[in-house]
Amino acid sequence: MSAAVTPQQPAAVTRKEPKPERLIDRILNWQFPERARGVVTWISVVLLLVAFALLVWGMVSAVSYTLTHTGPPCTNPPQREASPPQWVMVGVCLLAFVLGHLTARWQSIDPKHSQRHKNLREVDHPETDPRKREALIIQTLLLVFLVEVIGLLIIEAVTLSQNVWPITYYVRCAYDAAGVQSMAAAASILFLVGRWFWLPDRGQNARTRS
Amino acid sequence: MLEHAPREAVGFVALVGLSTLALLAVSDIFLTESKRASVGEWVTLWAKRYPMFALALTLVAGALLGHFYWATAG
Numbered sequence: 001m002s003a004a005v006t007p008q009q010p011a012a013v014t015r016k017e018p019k020p021e022r023l024i025d026r027i028l029n030w031q032f033p034e035r036a037r038g039v040v041t042w043i044s045v046v047l048l049l050v051a052f053a054l055l056v057w058g059m060v061s062a063v064s065y066t067l068t069h070t071g072p073p074c075t076n077p078p079q080r081e082a083s084p085p086q087w088v089m090v091g092v093c094l095l096a097f098v099l100g101h102l103t104a105r106w107q108s109i110d111p112k113h114s115q116r117h118k119n120l121r122e123v124d125h126p127e128t129d130p131r132k133r134e135a136l137i138i139q140t141l142l143l144v145f146l147v148e149v150i151g152l153l154i155i156e157a158v159t160l161s162q163n164v165w166p167i168t169y170y171v172r173c174a175y176d177a178a179g180v181q182s183m184a185a186a187a188s189i190l191f192l193v194g195r196w197f198w199l200p201d202r203g204q205n206a207r208t209r210s
Numbered sequence: 211m212l213e214h215a216p217r218e219a220v221g222f223v224a225l226v227g228l229s230t231l232a233l234l235a236v237s238d239i240f241l242t243e244s245k246r247a248s249v250g251e252w253v254t255l256w257a258k259r260y261p262m263f264a265l266a267l268t269l270v271a272g273a274l275l276g277h278f279y280w281a282t283a284g
Contacts, residue, residue, distance in 0.1 A: 045243050152223065156277075163213060
């Protein structure tokens with residue numbers, strides 16, 4: 001039950017003291033010096049190139065092995081313990097996830113690009129909205145994603161119903177047969193996920209180039 | 211004991227799963243280099259505009275990831 005404020009109480013008592021900034025907020029709100037902003041952008045680009053190369057390497061290795069061999073490169077069923085150990089895999093993936101988030105948070109965005117998205121409800125003529133094309137791209141990507149999910153679900157359902165390896169075993173087999181390469185691909189995926197799906201609200205913690 | 215997976219299934223999963231991510235990484239490189247709104251910004255904006263659809267997709271994606279990568283049996 002809150003106490004009623006009487007006129008006799010001084011104003012200083014009723015006014016809330018500003019809370020001290022938490023350590024996590026201080027870390028998240030920490031800003032790079034002006035000269036370092038471009039460096040972060042280039043670090044992001046380099047790390048993205050590395051992630052792209054690792055993903056392509058993993059994909060080419062998996063597809064080429066499948067095309068040139070009849071059996072899997074691991075035991076049946078695949079072992080769950082291989083080299084490097086699972087805790088190393090998880091640790092590296094978590095580090096990549098945080099690294100992806102930090103590079104996305106600290107890289108600079110031109111305000112003219114970020115400002116375009118903030119006036120979403122102020123368009124008088126939606127038909128002539130220049131963002132229409134961008135929305136179409138997003139919806140197309142969403143459609144592709146959903147179609148791929150349907151494909152994966154069909155494979156999973158059919159293989160399980162016929163007593164064949166589920167997709168989980170593909171991942172486990174890759175770890176069993178090529179642990180370091182699988183760890184590199186998994187870390188690349190987590191780096192991208194950290195960039196795309198753990199993003200601060202612009203204007204609160206993250207910053208744009210001002 | 212389960213039989214080995216057919217090579218078509220393994221090829222499809224490897225191609226679809228990794229090439230999609232690789233293509234998105236290329237688009238992220240372009241957006242980052244040109245200082246445009248990143249892929250994450252697009253995802254955030256889209257989720258704010260369609261929150262229920264985003265929630266449903268998140269549940270589906272989470273269930274799929276848990277199913278594919280976090281199986282403890284066997």
